[in-house]
Amino acid sequence: MQAYELDSPERLRNHLARERLLYQPQADGQGALRWQRLDDPAQPFVVPAEPPVFSAKAFFFAEREALFRYENGRFIALVPEARPQVLFGLAACDLTAVAYQDRFFAVDPHYQARRAATLLVGLDCAHSCRHGFCAMMDSGPEVRAQTADLILCPLAQRWLLLVASERGAEVLAGLALQPAPADWAQQRDAQALQVAVEQGEQEEIALGCAALNGETVDSQAWEALGLRCLGCSGCTSVCPTCSCFAPLQQPSAGGVVQERVWDSCLYQGFQQEASGHNPGATPGQRVQRFWYHKFGEDFRQRFGRDGCVGCGRCDAVCPGGIGVHQVMKRIGEP
Ligand code: SF4
Ligand code: SF4
Structure with a gap:
């Protein structure tokens, strides 16, 4: 350079x-x-x-x-x-x-x-x-x-x-x-x-990441974290790598305009299907899904790196106290 x-x-x-x-x-x-x-x-x-x-x-x-x-x-x-x-x-x-x-x-x-x-x-x-x-x-x-x-x-x-x-x-x-x-x-x-x-060493992030990918975190642990999620979308709004959006159709003169708006995987209806089935029906499932997108091995392979860049914004913004450090600490505990 x-x-x-x-x-x-x-x-x-x-x-x-x-x-x-x-x-x-x-x-x-x-x-x-x-x-x-x-x-x-x-x-x-x-x-x-x-x-x-x-x-x-x-x-x-x-x-x-x-x-x-x-x-x-x-x-x-x-x-x-x-x-x-x-x-x-x-x-x-x-x-x-x-x-x-x-x-x-x-x-x-x-x-x-x-x-x-x-x-x-x-x-x-x-x-x-x-x-x-x-x-x-x-x-x-x-x-x-x-x-x-x-x-x-x-x-x-x-x-x-x-x-x-x-x-x-x-x-x-x-x-x-x-x-x-x-x-x-x-x-x-x-x-x-x-x-x-x-x-510092950020040991809790490393341990949480290993637990998440080793699938040693049981659903009760995720549901306990989910109880603290208010579904406010603060984390997904401030996270620089979140990219989910929802389609929105608006009538316009003589037709329709198709828009997109930021969405959040922490919203209850985010994954709800037309049949009524919802793969993310519980708050714990939604919190788990979010963190898999940030640290899951599948996503790392698809994008060539983790979905989290370590900015810490979710720590600063989450009113439920389940930003990245708190979540990774909780799921990485033996
Ligand atoms: S910022 Fe916290 S409370 Fe709000 S949606 Fe994200 S995890 Fe839930
Ligand atoms: S610390 Fe990671 S998960 Fe949290 S807002 Fe930043 S990039 Fe997103």
């Missing part, structure tokens, strides 16, 4: 924002960060200590959108016109999740239209967030080169800028940059190691 010194992230950001909409995590005034459009180039770029409440998935997989219209006997595709945009400051775990979703939505024209119009600028984490375990999930803390176009690396007193794709190299045209010092990779590796140490 080509590596440069960068005097400030704002200089790069404002250069990229000249020809694109630019989004970065910004304070929402309620003590959290959310992805927001940059409207003032004088605004400083603040390195997030915690991930934004929502990941970047809605930029590509919209929470609600029209797919096609059926009118006068014809199907009319409603593929969005995506404007060039930059996501500036994506953490390594969230970029790994984007790469995961790229596979899931590989032939989805709506997702791909937005994805093709988006430049991804990653940000190495210099410290662990509260609930993160990206080092164990092979998704961080340093940005994986194949998941981003450009990578920012904050080191003590300096910034590195790494070029991770051809598109990343092209967009730097006109920006004067000095090469990084020869030992930049060692410094970056040392920082990543330090963050992994901060995250």
Whole structure:
């Protein structure tokens, strides 16, 4: 990778924002960060200590959108016109999740239209967030080169800028940059190691994963966890790799518009069939299904990695106290 010194992230950001909409995590005034459009180039770029409440998935997989219209006997595709945009400051775990979703939505024209119009600028984490375990999930803390176009690396007193794709190299045209010092990779590796140490061994995740795949968790344990699930869909909304949606038909003048909306496998009716049979009839079955999708061997083989990227958002958001650490601890107990 080509590596440069960068005097400030704002200089790069404002250069990229000249020809694109630019989004970065910004304070929402309620003590959290959310992805927001940059409207003032004088605004400083603040390195997030915690991930934004929502990941970047809605930029590509919209929470609600029209797919096609059926009118006068014809199907009319409603593929969005995506404007060039930059996501500036994506953490390594969230970029790994984007790469995961790229596979899931590989032939989805709506997702791909937005994805093709988006430049991804990653940000190495210099410290662990509260609930993160990206080092164990092979998704961080340093940005994986194949998941981003450009990578920012904050080191003590300096910034590195790494070029991770051809598109990343092209967009730097006109920006004067000095090469990084020869030992930049060692410094970056040392920082990543330090963050992994901060995250610790995460033994409960490893034990829970082994129990889940060894099928040593009985249905009573799942039902006990299910009792704590309120079916609020908080976990599935914030999880960067959740991709379930439901179809929705709306009448329109002379026809019908087919939409899709985010769905949640924690909803009681998610799997209910037309016959009335429901393979996920109990809360425990639904909780179990969710976690199989994140750590099950079948999914790992299909997607080339786990469905969990270790962002810890489900820990932060679950009102029933059954985020990833609590669940894996409970099912991994002997
Ligand atoms: S956030 Fe917790 S309570 Fe809400 S649906 Fe997910 S597991 Fe259930
Ligand atoms: S399961 Fe939880 S920790 Fe894993 S990626 Fe989803 S929200 Fe993040």
